[in-house]
Amino acid sequence: MDDLSVDQRPRPVPGPTAGKAPGHIPGEAGVWLLLFGEMSFFSSLFTAFLYYRSLDIALFSASQAELSKAIGLTNTLLLLSSSLFVALAVRAVAQGRTTTAPRLFLAALACSLGFILFKGIEYYQLISAGIAVNSNSFFGFYFALTGLHLGHVIIGSVLLGVLAVFSGRPLARPSHFALIESGGCFWHMVDLLWIIIFPLLYLVE
Amino acid sequence: MTNLLRDRLFLVWLLLIAVTLLSAMIGGAHGFAAAGHGAAATFAVLGIAFAKVWLVMSNFMDVRGAPRALKIVCAVWLLAVLAILLAVYAQLLPL
Numbered sequence: 001m002d003d004l005s006v007d008q009r010p011r012p013v014p015g016p017t018a019g020k021a022p023g024h025i026p027g028e029a030g031v032w033l034l035l036f037g038e039m040s041f042f043s044s045l046f047t048a049f050l051y052y053r054s055l056d057i058a059l060f061s062a063s064q065a066e067l068s069k070a071i072g073l074t075n076t077l078l079l080l081s082s083s084l085f086v087a088l089a090v091r092a093v094a095q096g097r098t099t100t101a102p103r104l105f106l107a108a109l110a111c112s113l114g115f116i117l118f119k120g121i122e123y124y125q126l127i128s129a130g131i132a133v134n135s136n137s138f139f140g141f142y143f144a145l146t147g148l149h150l151g152h153v154i155i156g157s158v159l160l161g162v163l164a165v166f167s168g169r170p171l172a173r174p175s176h177f178a179l180i181e182s183g184g185c186f187w188h189m190v191d192l193l194w195i196i197i198f199p200l201l202y203l204v205e
Numbered sequence: 206m207t208n209l210l211r212d213r214l215f216l217v218w219l220l221l222i223a224v225t226l227l228s229a230m231i232g233g234a235h236g237f238a239a240a241g242h243g244a245a246a247t248f249a250v251l252g253i254a255f256a257k258v259w260l261v262m263s264n265f266m267d268v269r270g271a272p273r274a275l276k277i278v279c280a281v282w283l284l285a286v287l288a289i290l291l292a293v294y295a296q297l298l299p300l
Contacts, residue, residue: 023272043286050293084218087265199250203232205243
């Protein structure tokens with residue numbers, strides 16, 4: 001829905017209701033296809049994890065005890081907070097607050113860098129203890145799920161940096177709001193996946 | 206502070222943090238339910254996780270303001286995935 005008019009006069013900043021029309025799909029409709037595709041892919045891995053767990057519950061429980069629940073919990077709290085900051089940032093963009101929005105995106109980025117740091121510490125602790133991706137099927141799933149997720153966190157972090165820059169300028173076109181909202185939705189998906197990965201790997205008994 | 210407590214996004218975040226702490230206490234190696242109630246703890250912990258996903262979708266991703274079709278797709282998808290995971294966990298599927 002690009003605005004193709006040649007009118008180049010400065011546009012009024014969007015009001016608090018920008019992007020909030022009734023029945024508004026958050027972001028681009030195509031983003032939701034991507035999100036459901038990604039979430040379905042991860043869900044198949046979640047299902048496989050629980051299936052393999054059911055074949056050797058003792059091994060999975062013993063392996064789970066090697067993980068740091070405190071680090072998993074801290075990372076969950078960091079991602080939930082980053083999602084709050086992104087939701088606040090997208091609202092700030094809708095309200096035309098070009099000073100506040102970049103700060104909120106940077107706060108979300110700080111949370112995500114904290115997540116990456118703690119993930120690195122956990123990998124370091126496990127590898128120091130002689131655990132690797134091929135140690136057993138639990139750790140095969142552990143490194144596959146957390147590694148794939150970490151890749152999304154890194155892509156999402158770059159995106160948050162771009163959004164921090166992009167959101168500091170007045171929106172040139174209404175369609176740009178949908179782009180920012182789409183970026184925000186991608187970040188929320190990164191949070192959603194971890195919301196399920198954390199209990200699966202750290203809490204299932 | 207009073208403004209924050211009137212802000213739906215902030216309140217949803219508080220709720221998410223609270224239920225996360227609750228599920229961390231219920232589940233895992235040293236959870237409340239470690240002594241013989243593993244299955245109940247797992248159902249609770251996964252149920253809480255999917256409730257959190259719904260809270261993030263509807264509030265942070267603004268699905269609550271989206272067309273009804275998207276709300277239904279999200280809800281059905283989440284319930285289906287949760288049902289499959291619980292069924293596989295409880296070995297109810299002929300796999």
